[in-house]
Amino acid sequence: MLYQPSIVAVIAFATFVAVTLGLSFYLGAKAKSSQGFFAASGGIPWFVNGVAFAGDYLSAASFLGICGMIAFYGYDGFLYSIGYLTGWVVALFVIAEPLKRLGKFTFADALDSQFNSRGIKLSAAISTLAVSVFYLIPQMVGAGALMRPLLGFSHATGVLVVGGIVIVIVATAGMVSTTYVQFIKGGLLVLFCAVLTVMILNRGLSTNPNLVNEAEKEKNGVPKTLRRGAVAVERLPRPNTTPLPSDGAWKDKPYRRFRTPLGGTEVVRVEGGVATLCQTLTKMSDGKLLVDGLPLGDGPYEKQLAPVGNIETLPGGKTETGPLGPIEYLGVLQKSKIVVWASEKIVESDGAVTTVYYPRVREGKDLLFPGASPTFKGVRGETFVEKLDFLSLMLALFCGTASLPHILIRYYTVKDQAAARKSTVVGIASIGFFYVLTLYLGLGAMTSGNLDVTNSNMSAPLLARTFGEFPFALISAIAFTTVLGTVSGLIMAASGAVAHDLVANFFGVEMTDHQKVRIAKITAVFVGIVAMALGIVFEKMNVTFLVGWAFNVAASANLPALVMLLFWPRTTKQGITAAIFVGMTASLAWILLSAQAFRDVYGLPAEDALVPFSQPGIVTIPLGFLVLVVVSLMTPRTGREPGSASA
Amino acid sequence: MAHFESRPMHDRQQESAATMARNSRSGLVLFAVYLVFYVAFVVLTAFAAEWMRTEVAGVNVAIYAGFALIAGAFLLALVYLWRCRSGDERNAKH
Numbered sequence: 001m002l003y004q005p006s007i008v009a010v011i012a013f014a015t016f017v018a019v020t021l022g023l024s025f026y027l028g029a030k031a032k033s034s035q036g037f038f039a040a041s042g043g044i045p046w047f048v049n050g051v052a053f054a055g056d057y058l059s060a061a062s063f064l065g066i067c068g069m070i071a072f073y074g075y076d077g078f079l080y081s082i083g084y085l086t087g088w089v090v091a092l093f094v095i096a097e098p099l100k101r102l103g104k105f106t107f108a109d110a111l112d113s114q115f116n117s118r119g120i121k122l123s124a125a126i127s128t129l130a131v132s133v134f135y136l137i138p139q140m141v142g143a144g145a146l147m148r149p150l151l152g153f154s155h156a157t158g159v160l161v162v163g164g165i166v167i168v169i170v171a172t173a174g175m176v177s178t179t180y181v182q183f184i185k186g187g188l189l190v191l192f193c194a195v196l197t198v199m200i201l202n203r204g205l206s207t208n209p210n211l212v213n214e215a216e217k218e219k220n221g222v223p224k225t226l227r228r229g230a231v232a233v234e235r236l237p238r239p240n241t242t243p244l245p246s247d248g249a250w251k252d253k254p255y256r257r258f259r260t261p262l263g264g265t266e267v268v269r270v271e272g273g274v275a276t277l278c279q280t281l282t283k284m285s286d287g288k289l290l291v292d293g294l295p296l297g298d299g300p301y302e303k304q305l306a307p308v309g310n311i312e313t314l315p316g317g318k319t320e321t322g323p324l325g326p327i328e329y330l331g332v333l334q335k336s337k338i339v340v341w342a343s344e345k346i347v348e349s350d351g352a353v354t355t356v357y358y359p360r361v362r363e364g365k366d367l368l369f370p371g372a373s374p375t376f377k378g379v380r381g382e383t384f385v386e387k388l389d390f391l392s393l394m395l396a397l398f399c400g401t402a403s404l405p406h407i408l409i410r411y412y413t414v415k416d417q418a419a420a421r422k423s424t425v426v427g428i429a430s431i432g433f434f435y436v437l438t439l440y441l442g443l444g445a446m447t448s449g450n451l452d453v454t455n456s457n458m459s460a461p462l463l464a465r466t467f468g469e470f471p472f473a474l475i476s477a478i479a480f481t482t483v484l485g486t487v488s489g490l491i492m493a494a495s496g497a498v499a500h501d502l503v504a505n506f507f508g509v510e511m512t513d514h515q516k517v518r519i520a521k522i523t524a525v526f527v528g529i530v531a532m533a534l535g536i537v538f539e540k541m542n543v544t545f546l547v548g549w550a551f552n553v554a555a556s557a558n559l560p561a562l563v564m565l566l567f568w569p570r571t572t573k574q575g576i577t578a579a580i581f582v583g584m585t586a587s588l589a590w591i592l593l594s595a596q597a598f599r600d601v602y603g604l605p606a607e608d609a610l611v612p613f614s615q616p617g618i619v620t621i622p623l624g625f626l627v628l629v630v631v632s633l634m635t636p637r638t639g640r641e642p643g644s645a646s647a
Numbered sequence: 648m649a650h651f652e653s654r655p656m657h658d659r660q661q662e663s664a665a666t667m668a669r670n671s672r673s674g675l676v677l678f679a680v681y682l683v684f685y686v687a688f689v690v691l692t693a694f695a696a697e698w699m700r701t702e703v704a705g706v707n708v709a710i711y712a713g714f715a716l717i718a719g720a721f722l723l724a725l726v727y728l729w730r731c732r733s734g735d736e737r738n739a740k741h
Contacts, residue, residue, distance in 0.1 A: 085717050097670060
């Protein structure tokens with residue numbers, strides 16, 4: 001079996017949770033006032049805040065998702081790393097300091113500082129809530145997906161455990177405990193990934209993944225890697241197998257099927273006169289799972305999917321390289337041939353769905369270049385429209401970071417602009433270093449022989465497993481803390497939007513400081529429960545899709561308002577309100593009408609989509625700016641304090 | 648961790664308007680510099696793929712460009728810190 005919940009992992013996990021909760025209760029006394037709860041009294045040291053930026057930002061999606069994408073498709077995952085990091089340049093050079101100067105607790109404060117407009121408060125609070133909740137869904141789904149293989153919990157239990165712990169963290173000490181949880185997690189994540197990268201480079205590359213640490217593998221009960229098995233078509237059927245007819249859904253597909261003596265089904269993919277052995281996972285209409293036609297399990301006459309991913313040939317006919325330098329490692333991969341596994345779904349007439357996983361030999365230099373994955377294949381397309389999807393996503397990633405509400409509130413936890421500046425630089429250093437490491441973790445996983453064909457998100461933990469039980473336990477526990485750190489930041493942002501922006505400022509409810517903190521804590525519990533429910537409901541949802549969604553919505557709704565407020569004196573409150581509402585609804589509507597949503601959410605044919613490409617940013621971000629300018633020019637310039645536009 | 652600046656709120660230093668304006672200008676200049684490189688990377692990847700595939704010391708230009716964008720963000724951030732700090736000091740002397 002690919003995943004065995006290990007005792008070491010459970011102990012590491014329990015230690016992390018105990019430390020985190022202990023810290024929250026210890027810090028609880030510091031967060032009695034609203035200033036303490038929402039902004040940690042502005043007393044967080046800049047270095048801690050900088051690492052906490054990394055803890056906040058490096059979500060499960062960027063850690064597990066990017067490593068997985070690189071492991072399956074190469075460079076394309078690294079494009080996300082680059083885009084996610086460059087967004088910080090916008091944050092540091094353009095947004096950080098004015099935001100710090102204008103605001104108090106939330107992003108709405110800063111937007112509204114010169115206007116005192118209820119429209120701005122309402123629209124900014126709604127966009128904060130919308131972005132936070134959309135960003136929460138993939139985090140919670142990711143938490144559930146992690147817990148099952150790593151600790152043996154069910155999806156729902158995993159989501160409930162994460163939700164419960166986060167609610168305690170946020171409700172005890174608000175931004176203070178959230179910051180320290182993120183500091184610990186950010187630091188551990190970057191350090192451990194650096195250690196793992198050194199181990200990868202030290203191991204070098206080998207054409208036989210089973211030789212790597214064979215003793216270690218056997219001791220841990222890790223199954224042998226399935227390597228590409230191919231024979232000439234003339235030699236089919238293989239001994240002792242009987243051909244099955246290629247009828248029904250299998251008609252006209254490049255597959256041939258054979259009955260094995262044990263009663264299973266062997267599927268081969270025929271391409272160019274060569275028959276390659278595939279793995280299949282069949283979900284019967286009654287929900288039973290079959291692997292290669294045999295029931296899923298570890299018993300006799302049962303079967304598990306085998307781990308995959310190895311180098312077919314190294315340059316110069318070598319079988320092993322020994323330790324490699326960081327650039328050398330990439331150079332050797334570029335000249336190697338690598339076996340990567342792709343998949344195809346076949347729906348049979350009786351409702352059974354078979355996913356065929358088949359190996360393909362790809363050139364290293366092809367994988368180390370953008371466009372090898374379905375998401376980015378348009379970049380290698382012929383027409384401009386095909387390339388638009390890529391351009392649009394790169395724009396949304398660039399603009400999205402500086403518009404994410406849970407990142408923006410972190411500017412209020414330090415004492416002044418200089419500290420905001422310094423902590424952003426620390427954040428950029430740790431996040432940038434981490435993203436460089438993701439390339440090695442992903443490529444290490446690609447060639448480690450221990451990939452799960454069904455789940456790219458597990459690539460990084462499974463890679464750690466090839467180094468032994470302890471690295472695996474540690475990375476599992478860190479991945480779990482990763483979820484905690486980001487989820488608590490998001491719940492904090494949502495809670496500030498409700499208690500501070502909506503209840504106190506928009507509805508104008510008179511509250512004592514103490515009451516305001518209580519409302520914020522109640523909101524945190526409520527948002528936490530909503531997040532748990534969504535995490536369970538959206539179990540099957542594609543995680544990266546939702547993250548892209550959140551970035552697009554954040555950039556379209558918030559960025560035009562922030563930038564124009566800072567740099568265009570003619571901006572009016574009506575302009576800001578309109579830009580936030582239009583940017584938010586336009587980007588949401590676009591995503592809901594896109595090919596990706598048709599295929600992944602509604603299960604409809606992607607060709608029926610109503611918009612030409614899936615990533616709205618390239619249209620809706622400029623739209624937000626346009627609406628802001630037009631509405632501002634149509635409305636009188638009132639309520640803006642003189643001299644305040646000198647940002 | 649008290650040795651990193653954890654002074655209470657009341658003595659936090661507000662920067663002068665002149666310093667803020669100068670910092671803001673530095674920020675925009677550095678932002679423009681970075682933007683040129685990012686746009687160049689995206690456009691070359693989309694429209695000049697062959698050139699990005701050129702190998703230098705066995706590794707293609709696209710990979711170096713990715714590393715350079717990450718390292719470049721950090722370097723420009725340091726330049727910004729340095730420029731802002733010298734701004735503070737210049738003001739303090741007046």
